[in-house]
Amino acid sequence: MSQQFVGINGEQTGLGFTNRDQGAKVEEDQGLIDFKIITNNGNHERMKMLIDLKNIFARQLPKMPKEYIVRLVFDRNHESMCIVKDDTKVIGGICYRKYPTQRFAEIAFLAITANLQVKGYGTRLMNKFKEHIQKQDVEYLLTYADNYAIGYFRKQGFYQEIKMHPDRWKGFIKDYDGGTLMECYVHPSIDYGNISDLIREQKQLMIDIIKKLTLNDRVYPGIEKQNYKVETSNGDKPAVKPESVQGIMESGWTIEDYNELKKQKEKTFMISCQQIIDTMRKHKSAWPFLEPVNKDDVPDYYDVITDPIDIKTIEKKLQNNQYTSKDLFIKDVKRIFINCRNYNQPDTIYYKCANELERTIDDYLKKLKDESQIPGVSKKIKKTNNK
Secondary structure, eight states, X not given: OOOOOBOTTOOBOOOTTGGGGHHHHHHHHTTSEEEEEEOXXXXXXXXXXXXXXXXXXXXXXXXXXXXXXXXXXXXXXXXXXXXXXXXXXXXXXXXXXXXXXXXXXXXXXXXXXXXGGGGTHHHHHHHHHHHHHHHTTOOEEEEEEXXXXXXXXXXXXXXXXXXXXXXXXXXXXXXXXXXXXXXXXXXXXXXXXXXXXXXXXHHHHHHHHHHHHXXXXXXXXXXXXXXXXXXXXXXXXXXXXXXXXXXXXXXXXOHHHHHHHHXXXXXXXXXXXXXXXXXXXXXXXXXXXXXXXXXXXXXXXXXXXXXOOOHHHHHHHHHTTOOOSHHHHHHHHXXXXXXXXXXXXXXXXXXXXXXHHHHHHHHHHHHSOOOSSOTTSOEEEEEOOOO
């Protein structure tokens, strides 16, 4: 978890994946790696390091012309921060140029030796670079990233939205075809050198605050150690009052919240069922099933069909909260088609309408959200003996 620092113009500093440098920081603290600022000052040792760094850039950035890399690395207007392992071996670095009057720096190249890229050296390098550049009164970092590097720079707090005023940087840096200009705001209050420790402390602080506000680590004995059988029944009074269960009230539970949730769940279930009813009613083959069969028109219907059902009756039952689950609702809908086929012959128009309507409505029934317990119908808890 990281604090979101922003600049005066809303710039994102993007702490991002900065805590990935923890392993490299440990190596630094143990003296296994070091970070050195190197310029072309004619010193033999420094020149050798620049050559090693140039070779890393050339290997890791194959699309970049080697002559261009050489020119910038050895240009005395540019500086480089190298990661040095075991005091002698350069394993990566950044080549950059500062524009002190404009208070920004441009990153020209950045690379880590291929077989060491998964150890967090790249993140540690960027954090150390920001720490160094912050002391130089640099406010922004700019770089042109190719498609392969955009992901890395985003994790290091670079964004494609440029907040710095164009007058400060246009004309100072060169445009690159195929590159994406990205910017990072260097926040003056962030300790980039110890960012992983800062994030770890923030995370622990948040955990401590959460523990004070919650009861997740507290275990209550619960109700008596007995088996219970759940029965569905009409009525709204539970067999066990929720507020009598230890830990319920301490969790912030209120009967008002519970009642509101019941209303929302009931509304959602009813809307889903009503949509299915409306779809059935509008279908061209629904006309035989819209209302109960008229006994005067079909005298023997109720002798054959002992459990009649129709769309109007289903809608009335829904409005009266008689459907307590998905299965009950679907059973009634399906019974429309079953009854029709039981009474009518396959070659009749009624039989064919039932098949056509069922094929259409079947997908809607499958998608109906299951409501195992519809609010308004409570569960009675019945105590049973152990067997």
